[in-house]
Amino acid sequence: MKLLNKVSIRMRITLLTGAILFAISVLLTLSSMYNARNKFILPDEIAITKDPNTGEAELVQAEKNDVIKSKVTPSAQVLLAKKQFDIWSYIYLIIFSSIGMIATYIITGKALKPLQELNDSIINITEHNLKGRIPTYVVKDEIGSLVTSYNAMLERLNESFLRQKRFSSSVSHELKTPLSIMNAGIQVLHLDEEPTVEEYKETIEMVERNTKRLMNIVEDLFLLTNESCIDAADEIDLKKLFLQIEAELQPIYNDKNIYIDYEFGFSKIVGNKTLIYEAFFNLVENAMKYNSTNGKVEIKTLVEDNVEKIIISDSGIGIPAENINKIFEPFYRVDPSRSRKIAGAGLGLSLVKSIIEKHGWKIELESTVGVGTCFEVSRHLKRSKLS
Known part of the structure; x- marks a missing residue:
């Protein structure tokens, strides 16, 4: 069983189906050989008797109570025919079992084709490429359901990544804007060789206002992403x-x-x-x-x-x-x-x-x-x- 786990699903199904097919073929072959031996009358089981009324000789199957007048010895031709029958039975067993396994392998390959396409699609999926989709199959079987679920999962992942990108971009913008304003105000103050008290006050007010804005954004982000339980009593x-x-x-x-x-x-x-x-x-x-x-x-x-x-x-x-x-x-x-x-x-x-x-x-x-x-x-x- 460990060896089966190392081969592909296609080969695994083929081997298991082939084993079942081979076992059934063996049983059918043995049963046909048994019938050939025991249900048909062979020459060594035939006795020659005479009809008491007509006096004509006839061949009947030998029974315990029959008076066997004469016994016929099997000919070499009969034995050869029996041997050939057994040999061809084994040959047909191998041929039809092989044909069954090959047909199983081909049909299984077609049935599992969507799985191979799914595997190829998954290999090509990265965080930068979530647009790959597998064609939806008309057949509503387990594989078709798997393909549909996979495509739906990609849609959700793609939307999630887009929201994440928008979120990251927006966070950067919202944090950068007040920082840029504060930096610009301070640089302007530095350019003035003798800034007035009023200019200092305006700059301080501007820095304080944008600092509060940054603090509010950070606090809101913390509340938004905090997964801990809240006290709701x-x-x-x-x-x-x-x-x-x-x-x-x-x-x-x-x-x-x-x-x-x-x-x-x-x-x-x-x-x-x-x-x-x-x-x-x-x-x-x-x-x-x-x-x-x-x-x-x-x-x-x-x-x-x-x-x-x-x-x-x-x-x-x-x-x-x-x-x-x-x-x-x-x-x-x-x-x-x-x-x-x-x-x-x-x-x-x-x-x-x-x-x-x-x-x-x-x-x-x-x-x-x-x-x-x-x-x-x-x-x-x-x-x-x-x-």
Whole structure:
């Protein structure tokens, strides 16, 4: 059995099938030889008797009670025929067993061709080349399912690598920008032989502002990539939480004159107070940041079909359908040119999704361009810790 493990699957199937075929052929050959010997009447088993009525001699098979008048000795021709029969039986056994093994080898090769193509494709796959695909076979057998699963796996890996590349590129850009600004400001200060106190103050303020920006980015990245368990035992009053968020955001977006409407079906949840605040702060801020002037934000909680929901909707600019699946990716911006005018590193919704999922909830969104966006945070009541 260890030797079989060292050969290819094709050869292994051929050898095992050939062994079964050979065993069956041997049994058939031996049975035919047995029948030839025992079921047919040979000359040494024939007796000559006379019919008492007619007196004519006849050949009958010898029995114990028969009166054998005479016995015929087997001829050399009969013995030769018997020997030739046995020899040709063995020859046919070898021929047909060989033909069976060859046919098995050929058919197995065709059946396993997708596996060979899969192997060749895997060999050529690198982190820089994930576009190779195997043609999908019409036959819905195990190999066809394997090919389909392999192609689907490559699609997921390719998308994952693309997201990773975008993430790395965005991290580099977001960290490089404030560092470049600080470096430029310091170089300008050095070029001035006698900088004024006011210039020093402006440079220090600029450095402090961009340092805070860097610290926020690093902190957000840490929260986004932290896989450790969180302490989610705080009792949170959603009414107080959202009113506090509104109090912080209204002065910032006062010029937009945005009205926030509340409707609470339930107001108490259990979780990590700091992280929950961070998540809903980002959702409400997005609802105000990308809203229209004199717009409206609706915040409501309800229980529907045994599922508790926290819904935050706005009457803002909306998100194009092709961007909805990417909106939770780190640093992703629907419109980079517009986003440069609006503060933020593009980590907000990624953090929201990470925090929500770490609490055992899920987040979904619906959006229509020019109408608005609706975020829905939900979890089943069986897993809920509502008070």
